[in-house]
Amino acid sequence: MQDFINQLNSVQQEAVLSTEGPNMILAGAGSGKTRVLTYRVAHLLNKGIDSFNILALTFTNKAAREMRERIESIIGPEAKNLWMGTFHSIFAKILRNEHEKIGYPYNFTIYDTQDAKNLIKSITKELGLDDKLYKSNMVYSRISAAKNNLISATAYSNDASILSEDKRMGKPEIRRIYSIYETRCLKAGAMDFDDLLFKTYEVFKKFPDVLLKHQQLFKYILVDEYQDTNYAQYTIVKMLAKAHNNICVVGDDAQSIYSFRGANIENILNFQKDYSNTQSFKLEQNYRSSKNIVAAANAVIAKNKDQFQKDVWTDNDQGSRIKVVKTKTDNEEGKAVANKILNLKLEKQLENQQFAILYRTNAQSRSMEEALRKLNLPYKIYGGLSFYQRKEIKDLLSYYRMTFNPNDEEALKRIINYPTRGIGKTTLDKLILTSNKNNKSIWEVISNIDSYETGIGNGPKLKIKNFVTMILSFGSELFRKNAFDLGQHIASHTGLLKDLYDDKTPEGISRYENIQELLNGLKQFSAQEESSNTPSKTLDKFMEDVALLTDADNENQDDYNKISLMTIHSAKGLEFPYVFIVGMEENLFPSQLSVNSRSELEEERRLFYVALTRAEKAAYLSYAQTRFKFGNITYAEPSRFISEIPLDYIEMPEVNPPRNYAGTRLAESNSFVSRSPIPPGKKLVSLEKAEKQTQTSNTTETAKRSPVIKEGQTVEHLRFGRGKVISVDGIGPNKKAVISFGKHGQKQILLKFAKLKIVG
DNA sequence: GGAGGCCTCGGAAGG
């Protein structure tokens, strides 16, 4: 540990050693930011600062975990006591300690965005408002924005300019929805993500003693990715730092890409004004990328007006110029990228994990996936539906939530009739009506159902009582069983496990497996149990973490050597030797919604900067001339960002004649432009047909290698075992077979996905 | 209560 300092360059060293007062570290892309942060904390501890007195805030669990692990490897288990985590998890911890001050139970539930939107939907409905006008997404983002700007429901209702804006949009009732939303959350003992920030602010503001306590506790404060902070985060940090004034923020204004969710780049641009006598450090040496990439990225970002002057440079090799690839269609683009990856792999003996394909929108992943699948290139997609958002997982978690907080209404609404127990929509509506009328939670109503005028008949009433008894029985086990035992008990006792087990469709099987995975997680959690008479790893403790987890926290072991596919947003903070940035088209990247405002266009440019600077050795840009958008073919122009890269650093595609792209070993399949399915001059209508023809001919091509499935054959399926092919239907990628699998019954199987082996 | 048909709408996304 003694000479960790020597591993740093001189600016990095200064940034680590300058522990007192306000410090701002501007960290260019790939400049060793994490290293500086971890060493800075290690240095503080080394100096004798108590780990309990250090607060380090990040935006993602992953960043917090990585930092903690690295610090632990330097200074040992002492690192466990650091206050290190995401804004949300640290503030949730504070709020659980101070729950009484805001009238919440200790075990408050954290509503995710889906819960919050569902609640908004039901409020809109109960108020009899038009749900086309008051779309839950829109209302949610309005409320969220208000909270992130520390505007309470009351303040919202009294703010003339907000009200007139709502009125102008024809939506004057948002204030009412907001205010009822707040009441309902309180009644349910629930907070949404924004509340974790907003209520922390409120507690600090209303209770100076609580603020003072935390100001004294957090003698040293660090904030990572400061350019991504919103007003609430900015304000709370400022409040906390007031006493000791030891605040260090780290960030890069050039990588601010989250303004659409409230991040305010001004926070970092104004840091020196906010905190007098700021020491600032610029980490400008890039350790990640080639000279060529650094130069190209610098040239791009220089087009932005508002930024700190930075001079990012590197000692790395010159590297090759950025290559631009042009294809006729989005599917061709996918093929070109996949072919290029295959070539590079063979040519340079590379691993899959050295490649990333980055795109602006999730929808673009499809053409990439198809092409990769055809070449048998393993890939992993980040983003999309998260594990914790899956229906079956949310259902089971809803039971868990109700076990320790039965007032949780969104959980109750999900499970009161799942698995089916005869408490239908009509009954639920009556319950909601009664609970609203009496200003009680639904749980309070159903657990004393006889004392309310609900208009519910005796049949359903009995079923409700059984449901209540069941939930109560789970609650009584909460502190007697550990998380796994109770979790398992709930999964089976509710009938949820059996319900999923009985479903033998592939989706059903996967749902069952997901539940098993969740239970495995519980098992691991409970295994950390200390030896004592009462379990400490109880279900409610497990749930404290779960609400704040995301998919990125669930890295799968067998996913490690795969090509990464993700949006540029989720690539921030990552690096790959070879990076493909696809869909470089006007109205896609930059997005159509951004091209009319300077600030939004600048944010898109920062996004492009982030994308480029992910690359270590080489970056490839590609664009298609036509692309399927919402089922229609649209024409596209190459992105303006391509032309913002000086010609010294980039290789443009040769328009005429079409030529192969770089490596030529697999010349035939490696061409980027020569495989156009459309003869020049043909009209648009024929495009779709032509596309289909290519797909068909490709299938014939692959047929040489993979078996042709025919009627009457016996085949073996990974999951269903042996079966007989009844019929084959469709062409190209849509080719599917009806196969009879004995005890699993008849299945329709898309051949392009299924791994079928011909047995006879 | 659930399956299936019709309609609508579409950005990026951590906690």
Added chain:
DNA sequence: CGAGGCCTCC
């Protein structure tokens, strides 16, 4: 195009 919401019909 395709996911999700809503409605209808059984």
